[in-house]
Amino acid sequence: MTRLDAPTPNAEIAVPAAPNAPAPRRNLGPLISVGVVAALLALWWAVTTGTGAVKQLYFPSPESLWTAIETLNTQLLTDAGATLGRVLASWVGGSALGVAVGLAMARTRWLMYALNPIIEAVRPVPPVALIPFVILWFGIGDTGKLFLGALACFMVMVVNTTVAVGNVPPVYLQAARSLGASRGHVYRSVVLPAIVPEILSGFRIGSALAFAVIVAAEFLGADAGIGRLIMQASRTLNTPVVLLGTICIAVMAVALDLVISRISAYVTRWAAQ
């Protein structure tokens, strides 16, 4: 569903990064990405408006999408804003807590033994499976949605952080100790900076997951949000709005991912590619 927007940023990063790629391909890469997107858009128009091969109900035409945007007007922005707000809040909160707990577990042996079984048991459960309980506990307000999104990000970051700490090469720790760093110093000056790249890649995974969980939670009822918009439109088989909603999610998710990856490229500019 996100096919229309997804290829652009990813391909832009992936193609030049290919090692030993012959030089001409590097210039051709973005062109291929743009070409594919343009071709898909043209195909979309051709099979809908152009030839009418695909019925409006099964896949709406570009024109009907535009009409939907005009009809919804500011409501679209309100819904998108509500979803983005929930995603950001749950992502920031859940990730921060996850990193903190992960660091504590990596540092304290008994805490690792105490929490690891619980985390390993809860981690494979898709957060949306908990929706019935969440509704019972928190009702259908914002709290439950934020809880689910935060839970998903928390799980990713706890595991990511403990693994990252374990991946710090022991030679760095020994070198730091023999240069006069106390244990506390080793932690602050070696362990924390060394895990930054892995933490940031966890943030990216978490942000995508937060969108998935928050939108799913909005399906079950919300005063505003893209999930609610899609669900409501689907009841009346208003497929242009359904498609518009998914595109809206894709645009926001890609934008957020782009922001994180730009920031992390700057923060970890020291890291070898």
Place this chain on the structure above:
Amino acid sequence: MSQIIIDSVAKVFATSRKRTVALNETSLTIDDNELVCVVGPSGCGKTTMLNLIAGFIRPTVGSIKLDGREIEGPSAERAVVFQADAVFPWLTVADNIAFGPRMQGMTRSERTERVERFLDLVGLSEFANAYPKELSGGMRKRVDLARAYASGPEVLLLDEPFGALDLFTKEAMWSALKRVADAEPKTIVFVTHDIEEALFLGDRVIVMTPRPARVHSVIDVPFGPERTLDLRADPEFQAIRIQIADALREVHDDTA
């Protein structure tokens, strides 16, 4: 004074399955400002000996003293340069070298002065603000060396530091080490499996044997402090090199 006394030290690594004697009955005195090279085949306990002096591990039997004080753990008085790349990739070259001084609470001006001095000695002044990923393997090793030196240790421990470098880079590293060691003499323990390297750099060469891991012989290197790379063509240099190689081969055949 930085004299290291290794007194009848043994180190046994025991798991539930087996006991490995990594070092056996080793006694050795390393004098102040002496550069001692330890050579031996891989698995002979050279690195174990170095890790014991560094304080990363404790001896099973015996004692190791620095200036009469028992070594109880890693400390800034004994800086280590490893074979593996241990330069912190998230710090610039200058910040890497400033790491030790910073940990020891030197003021900013003291740090800057030390960093500049050692950058100059290892020939990396132009790269002060570069990140390690921008440097070659040899340059990173020089950063590592400068960092260890700049932390102001009494003893410098080098664990096959140039083992992964090509011959020309290695030769450049020998010169860099000599330059730094002349500028600020220290007690240096240099572990290597390269006999030429040991002979070229060392005041003494300790030949180790594997299984049981212990000191086979100690060779006083007769070439004095002024050495150039041409020394390797000297017949006496080659004679001693062959003598050490024979000793190692003999040892190797016995155990093979």
